Amino acid sequence: MTTATGEKRNEPTSSEYDVAIVGGGAAGLSAAVFTSRYDCSTVVFDRGPSAIHRCYNIENYLGFVGIDPQQFLQLGRAHAQYEGCEIVDDLVETVERPEALDGEFRLETQQSETVTASRVIAASAYTADYLSSLDDGAFHEPGTHPVDCDTATGRTSIEGLYVAGWLSGEPHQVIISAGHGARVAKSLITDLRVEAGFWDEVASYWDWRVAGGTYGDAGWNEHIEEWVAETIPEEESIADERRERVTEAIIEERRSFQLSEKAREQRTADSRQLLETHLLSDE
Ligand SMILES: Cc1cc2nc3c(=O)[nH]c(=O)nc-3n(C[C@H](O)[C@H](O)[C@H](O)COP(=O)(O)OP(=O)(O)OC[C@H]3O[C@@H](n4cnc5c(N)ncnc54)[C@H](O)[C@@H]3O)c2cc1C
Structure with missing residues (x-):
């Protein structure tokens, strides 16, 4: 960008x-x-x-x-x-x-x-x-x-x-x-x-960055599926279709939270450029 x-x-x-x-x-x-x-x-x-x-x-x-x-x-x-x-x-x-x-x-x-x-x-x-x-x-x-x-x-x-x-x-x-x-x-x-079908506990969990490779190692999918299952409110019964759909969406989302070293460097450089343009330049 x-x-x-x-x-x-x-x-x-x-x-x-x-x-x-x-x-x-x-x-x-x-x-x-x-x-x-x-x-x-x-x-x-x-x-x-x-x-x-x-x-x-x-x-x-x-x-x-x-x-x-x-x-x-x-x-x-x-x-x-x-x-x-x-x-x-x-x-x-x-x-x-x-x-x-x-x-x-x-x-x-x-x-x-x-x-x-x-x-x-x-x-x-x-x-x-x-x-x-x-x-x-x-x-x-x-x-x-x-x-x-x-x-x-x-x-x-x-x-x-x-x-x-x-x-x-x-x-x-x-x-x-x-x-x-x-x-x-x-x-x-x-x-x-x-x-979109997310229940409360997973609905509010969003927007952070982790190093590339953090999510997706062997066993990770099982771990996240277990975690998602644990968040389902006890009093609610969640239909299989909804549980699968939300779990899949969360897996995809977690993967998108990963940032490569290159992308991180780019954002840091862009951030510096914004500061240069709007704060540090004499114009
Ligand atoms: C005299 C004074 C001194 C202050 N000093 C400090 C300080 O030293 N430090 C500090 O942290 N805070 C200070 N504050 C408080 C600070 O300014 C506010 O907390 C902060 O600006 C509020 O942010 P805001 O986004 O809610 O509103 P605003 O910053 O006021 O932003 C609202 C925006 O909405 C726009 N707008 C309004 N109506 C419409 C419309 N119908 N359509 C389109 N746009 C519209 C306005 O133009 C404005 O740009 C001071 C406030 C005052 C009054």
């Missing part, structure tokens, strides 16, 4: 996405890294008032003694784009879920773009008036925040709609907002996996 360097885009390249994220601050961008890595087609819309622009210098984000908020966001954008997400500089004006769209959300933007998405993450910090027509106006009262949600997971009473970052009522600090975006994206991914 080539290194994305913060490409500017004013319109989406598609009219349909798996995940649409409203707000490209720490929470929205962090969520986008996770959903993109799960191969969900992801678009982030970002325009409008941002809390981070009022912060003069970020001095409490792990690894940074002091970083300019603008550079921090550029780095975050470049990382999310590197993982495959699209970032569109446009303001979302409405999010609706018309019956005709069979559970999909429809987002309309200030520049008259319309996209549909199966899931939406609202990560717009101060304002969420674009949600006010959902549930016939009962879901969100315009002019108010935070938005009503389960703060730990970001899930809301509207299936497929999640809230991340400051908008959820989480304490405001950039590192907390970034962590919350990741947490909410993981809830969304867990929900997708549960829908």
